[in-house]
Amino acid sequence: MSWIPAFTEEIKDPISIVKLLESQQGKQENLDPPLKPITISIVGAGQRGSLYANYAKIEPKWAQIVAVAEPVEHRRNMMAQLYNIPKENVFADWEEMIKCPKLSDAVVIATLDDLHVKPAVEFAKQKYHILLEKPIAMTIQGCMEITNAVLENEIICAVGHVLRYTPHNIVVKKIIEAGFLGNIVNIQHMEPVGFWHFAHSYVRGNWRNEKTSNFSLMTKCCHDIDLMSYWNNSPCTKISSFGSLMHFNSENKPKAAGDAKYCYDCPVEKTCPYSAKKLYIDNCYEKGIKSWPVNVVTDIVDIEHIETELKNGPYGRCVYESDNDVMDNQVVNLEFANGSTANITMIAYTEAITERKTKIFGTLGQIECDGFNNITYYNFLTRKKEKLIPTAILNTNDLSGHAGGDMSLMRAFICSIQASLNDTNSTNNLYTGIQQALDSHLLVFAAEDSRKTGKTVIIEDYKKMKGIKF
Numbered sequence: 001m002s003w004i005p006a007f008t009e010e011i012k013d014p015i016s017i018v019k020l021l022e023s024q025q026g027k028q029e030n031l032d033p034p035l036k037p038i039t040i041s042i043v044g045a046g047q048r049g050s051l052y053a054n055y056a057k058i059e060p061k062w063a064q065i066v067a068v069a070e071p072v073e074h075r076r077n078m079m080a081q082l083y084n085i086p087k088e089n090v091f092a093d094w095e096e097m098i099k100c101p102k103l104s105d106a107v108v109i110a111t112l113d114d115l116h117v118k119p120a121v122e123f124a125k126q127k128y129h130i131l132l133e134k135p136i137a138m139t140i141q142g143c144m145e146i147t148n149a150v151l152e153n154e155i156i157c158a159v160g161h162v163l164r165y166t167p168h169n170i171v172v173k174k175i176i177e178a179g180f181l182g183n184i185v186n187i188q189h190m191e192p193v194g195f196w197h198f199a200h201s202y203v204r205g206n207w208r209n210e211k212t213s214n215f216s217l218m219t220k221c222c223h224d225i226d227l228m229s230y231w232n233n234s235p236c237t238k239i240s241s242f243g244s245l246m247h248f249n250s251e252n253k254p255k256a257a258g259d260a261k262y263c264y265d266c267p268v269e270k271t272c273p274y275s276a277k278k279l280y281i282d283n284c285y286e287k288g289i290k291s292w293p294v295n296v297v298t299d300i301v302d303i304e305h306i307e308t309e310l311k312n313g314p315y316g317r318c319v320y321e322s323d324n325d326v327m328d329n330q331v332v333n334l335e336f337a338n339g340s341t342a343n344i345t346m347i348a349y350t351e352a353i354t355e356r357k358t359k360i361f362g363t364l365g366q367i368e369c370d371g372f373n374n375i376t377y378y379n380f381l382t383r384k385k386e387k388l389i390p391t392a393i394l395n396t397n398d399l400s401g402h403a404g405g406d407m408s409l410m411r412a413f414i415c416s417i418q419a420s421l422n423d424t425n426s427t428n429n430l431y432t433g434i435q436q437a438l439d440s441h442l443l444v445f446a447a448e449d450s451r452k453t454g455k456t457v458i459i460e461d462y463k464k465m466k467g468i469k470f
Contacts, residue, residue, distance in 0.1 A: 014377045017174045018388050021167065033061035034418050039104035041128070043094045043119055045070035045079040047292060048133050048160070049110030053079065055410040062414050067103045069094040074299040094119045102126055105417055106156075109133060112206060113213050117142040120157075124149035129156040129420075131413050135222050136434075136441055138214045140466050143441050150434045156420060158413040158430050159437035162405030163223045164230055165412065167390040168372040169405075172360070175377065176231055181362025184232055187342035188359045191224050192350035196283075198328060199274045200293045202348070203248045204315045208324035216326035217241070217451075218444050221346045224356070225332065225447065226440035230431070231360065234338040240456040241447040243330025247349070253320035262316045264307075274319045276310050332447045372404075442468065 011017055037060065042049050045068055056063040067089035070076035080090045091097045094111075098119070106129040109119050116137050123130055130150070136143045136159055150157040163169055175181065193202070201207050207219040217225075229236060260266035263276040272278075281303070284294040290301040297315045298305040310316030328348040335341050355371035368376045375388040409432075416429040445466075446457040 011174075011178045013386075014171075014175050014178075014180055014375075014388055015386055017171055017178065018390050021171065021174075021390065033059075034421070037062055037064040038106060038414050038417050039064050039066045041065075041067035041069070041089075041097065041104040041107045042079060042110070043069045043097070043107055043123075044110035044112075044115075044133075045072075045075040046110065047296065049108060050075075050079065051406055052108045052110065052131065052410060053083065055407070055414070056083065058407070059411075059414075062418075063410075067091070067097060069097045072299065078299075094122075098122050098126065102128065105129060106131065106413070113219065114138050117145055120146045121149040124153045124155055124157070127153060127155060129413075129417050131158045131409075132160065134160040134437070135214065135218050135444075136437055138218075140442065140445055140468070143438055144468070147434050147438050156413070156416050156430070157434040158409065158416070159432045159434060160409065161223060161226045161432040161437060161440070162409045163227055164405070164431040165408035166372055166405040167408075168369065168375065169227065169230075171375060171388060171390040172358075172367065172369065173231060175367060175375075176233075176360070176362075180365055180377065180379075181360060181367065182364030183338070184234075184340050184360060184362050186340060186361045187228055187231060188361075189224055189228065189342065190345045190347070190357045191221055192352040192355060192357070193220060193346065193348045194351070194353035195273065195349050196279050197293075197353050198348035199248070199319050200279065200296070200315070202326055202328070203274075203319045203322050203324045204276070204317055205296065208322060208326060210325055213326075215448050216328075217243070217330055217332070217346065217448055218441075219326075221330075221332075221344065222441060222444045224344050224346070225334075225443050226432075226437070228334055228342045228344065229440050229443065232336050232338075232340060232342065234336040234340065235459070236334050236443055237337050237459055238335040238456055239332065239443060239446050239450060239459065241330060241332045241451040243327040243346075243451050245325065245328050248319050248322070248324055248328055250320055253318065257318065257320070261318055261321050262311060263318060264311045264316060266318060276316045280306055280310060280315065327451075330451065334443070442466075 040056065040063055042053050042065060053065050056065045065083035066085060068076060068079045068085055069091040070079065071092055076090060076092065089103060097103065107123050108131045109116060110133040111119065113135060116132065120130060120132055136146055176184065202216055207213045207216065213219060254268055256268045257266050263269045269275045269277060280294050280297055285303060285306055294306065295301050298309045330346045332344040358369040360367050365377060365379045373389065375390065377386045377388060412429045419429060446459060446462050450457045
């Protein structure tokens, strides 16, 4: 049993890949569910944990939320109410949960990045299957601790590299595997973070500072470096990187802003594109948007609570007076064992919000990807272009984050657990098991080391230096 469509028919051209995936959609949804739902505990009921939990609302025959651990009382109580979780299974801390006899088949760990290692290791020891939000951990040592725990305890661990699971990227992968591009020679990839998104998450938000979170290439672009390896299907041998924090620092604060620390106190707030008031009130709350990003500012989304947070909390700070230190622009260059190359650009200052742009050049053709919506294939022999639109492959609006990748990851994870209970091969459901994720994480760490040292990193030497034996 698998959620991934089987390509048993002959693939004549790229458009047939899209048609076949669309035809398989109904079969995915009509798989026989287990005799009873796979039970799940949620550790971290913030944005990502709540999103993954929502899968149980969409496909209740497949999954049931039975426990939650969350330090923020409002979030904890909301999840308990939404999923009818018994009081004895509602915890303020995961360490309370782990003391209980095993509560569920699986656990979703969606805590902040620096709180992944201990719960992941302990839940692995208790034989919980784990869905671990990316990144795995903040350090190579932390990644290794989790990987060892997963392998030693022989559990299923899916890492949240959801981009591998989007219909868009599944189509790209199948085009490459079918040979329509010939041999891959070069990949050019851009991650446009978005000017206000970067200010929200990486200047004012949880991922603004390396000490409290991690460097921005890991928190924002480990997805993207992972895709390079996934598409290329050849190990990376060398990597280099350059980047800086160009704009969001005190040197660039307008002189007319004076000593203002918060947007509400700033005399030039109305002329600043990064104004917190513009972002959260003018362009969100007053337009009826009460979800992300405004629900990150406050759990209770009304004007009183929003204004209180913006006047006193981190999301109301001047972008030139925050304690952020992560890069706002960075490039990464990769060379693979087969001689091909790739380059990735992460840039904060864009209109587009994470609408990734990709060009893949092969010896027989090329493809251009525009966000998650369109793929244009050009055939060198026929000199014809085809536009492929894969968005109809996943018909859901309920867990459609990352263009359907969130939904597909949850399906793959649940199907993997069900397969393991039936003593069948469970790993073929997952595109991102712990070892694949570890490999791509190592490339991200190596790239950041290159940026800091100014030297090209040889991956095999890097693995030896870090004691990596996988």
